[in-house]
Amino acid sequence: MAGKRVVVVFGATGAQGGSVAAALLEDGTYAVRAVTRDTSKPAAVKLKKAGAEVVSADLDDEKSLEAALTGAYGAFVVTNAFEGSKKDKEVIQGKLVANLCKRLKLELVVYSGLENVKEITEGKLEVPHFDSKGEVEKYFRHIDCPMTSVRLAFYYENLLHGFKPQRNKDGRTLLLGLPMGDVPLDGISVADLGPAVVTILKSPACYKGKNIGLSAGKLTVEEYAEIMSVITKQMIKDAKILPEDYEQQGGAHNMANMFRFYMMRPDRDVVLTQKLNPKVRNFQQWMEENKKAFRSDSHGHPQ
Incomplete structure (x- = not known):
């Protein structure tokens, strides 16, 4: 890695940061x-x-963050x-990182941001996990720190966990209980974030x-369900x-407000x-790769 410019990846052992770290290591342009x-x-x-060079830092600890970003x-x-x-x-953590990136003169920060829904809707909707990221985005711009915000769509991976299909009363x-009505929902695999950031x-x-x-694509809930049915051979x-x-x-x-905003x-x-x-995968391609996770167990319930 000698001579390569360094890119710092926060949350490197998580879903987003892990995707970015893996893509950077595969690309080889930068030291990670x-x-x-x-x-x-x-x-x-x-x-x-x-x-990768692996370092310990905490978003609440300015000293450790400065060492990581220097x-x-x-x-x-x-x-x-x-x-x-x-x-x-x-917001406090995001502003601390922004200030350090500005002071240490990083050439570009890619921030995993989202819209400030409360601001956009003039208070009619609040989505705290969006709004806080939107506030951090605004602060980066306010202090003139070079930043690109990547705003991810709904994770396909959510369909394996909190929004996995549930057994109907008919057995x-x-x-598939995504509260979108007939409005298309943007989706993407979080694993496909990394190459975009690179x-x-x-x-x-x-x-x-x-x-x-x-x-990676805009599908109605009915279209998501149809693709899942064909690939998993379940109704x-x-x-x-x-x-x-x-x-x-x-x-x-x-x-619920998040889905109202998605609508x-x-x-x-x-x-x-x-x-x-x-190489970003559309939903059908992602489902083909993950269909085993959707197979029913012996009681007919999704795993």
Whole structure:
């Protein structure tokens, strides 16, 4: 790695940071400085074996952040809105990183951002895990720190966990309960983020200062269900619910507001995403690779 410019990757053992670190290591243009709080965890050890410099830093600790960022060309920054109890914690962390990146004169920061929904809707909707990232985006621009925001669409991986199809009362049908009505929902695999970030870092003149909405495709819930049915050979149907139904069934208000915002069709650019990552997978391709995770167990319930 001697002589290579350094890119610092935050959250390197997580989904987003892990995708970026892997793509940077595969590309080989930059030396990778992978940031994690625990350098002994298996994912960190794996990164070190793959050629990354693995360092310990905490988004609440300015001294450790400064050490991690010193001498770097660029950085990929991801913050976690769901960590900690303070609503403004993500904003505080994001601003701290932004100030350091500005002071240490990084040439480009790629920030995993999202829209400030509260600001866009003039207070009609609040989506805290969007709004905080939108506030951090705004701060990067306010202090004139060179930053490109990548705004990911709905993760396909969510369909393996919190939004996996659920068994209907008839015992035969699985229902896909994405509260979007008939409005298409942008989607992408979080694993396809990395190559897009590499492209941005290698072309700062083209992408510096932009907000880039990443999407691999725009499908209705019915279309998602049809693809899942064909590939898994199970009967999967659109549950045909709206955010209001989702809330009445026990869904969180903030998540319902997220889908209300998605129904406003925020800017996610499929063509640009394909340009940034020519190997980005559409939903059908992703499903083919992950169909085993959707197979029913012996009781007929999705795993």
